[in-house]
Amino acid sequence: MRITGTIVNYFIHCKRQCWLFAHKMNFEDDSEDVRIGRILHEVRSEGRNNTEIQIEGIKVDKMTEDYVIELKKSDADVEATKWQTIYYLYMLKQKGIYRKGRLEFLERKKQTSKTVELELDNLTEVKLIGMLEEIEQYLLQDKPDEAIYAKKCERCAYYAYCYI
Ligand code: SF4
Numbered sequence: 001m002r003i004t005g006t007i008v009n010y011f012i013h014c015k016r017q018c019w020l021f022a023h024k025m026n027f028e029d030d031s032e033d034v035r036i037g038r039i040l041h042e043v044r045s046e047g048r049n050n051t052e053i054q055i056e057g058i059k060v061d062k063m064t065e066d067y068v069i070e071l072k073k074s075d076a077d078v079e080a081t082k083w084q085t086i087y088y089l090y091m092l093k094q095k096g097i098y099r100k101g102r103l104e105f106l107e108r109k110k111q112t113s114k115t116v117e118l119e120l121d122n123l124t125e126v127k128l129i130g131m132l133e134e135i136e137q138y139l140l141q142d143k144p145d146e147a148i149y150a151k152k153c154e155r156c157a158y159y160a161y162c163y164i
Contacts, residue, residue, distance in 0.1 A: 005085075008087040012080040013080040016147055020144055055092070055097075058091050063099065067099055078105075085103060089101050103116040
């Protein structure tokens with residue numbers, strides 16, 4: 001199974017969501033949160049250069065001379081976004097493209113934004129490779145981990161599938 005940045009993100013955010021998404025059980029188009037995120041992304045990107053770049057299966061929100069930039073609608077799971085972006089930096093490095101990462105969180109309620117900078121150093125790369133192996137093993141399971149209710153479930157596109 002081909003790993004993607006979204007799969008890496010979900011593996012950190014919720015292993016059950018990761019498995020469901022990777023096995024093509026995608027309910028995200030029905031989620032209001034996902035639609036809001038998409039609109040915010042479009043508004044934020046308007047008039048800017050270098051928006052949404054695709055390179056051999058890697059789809060990043062923006063790429064400049066120095067940075068890969070990921071735009072998110074909230075900072076509810078910084079760690080998941082961080083590893084998603086590190087995955088992109090790693091995949092780009094395999095293609096001879098070297099960048100740092102920048103996460104931009106758009107706080108729609110506060111009308112402000114917060115940024116986090118990242119770098120793919122050796123230690124981070126080793127951790128990522130270990131994580132990718134772990135993800136591959138996990139996705140071989142014939143069913144996902146059980147749903148364990150948490151606050152993050154309230155806004156999850158899979159809520160109905162998990163609990164109703
Ligand atoms: S509803 Fe909760 S347990 Fe189910 S996929 Fe979403 S975050 Fe995971």
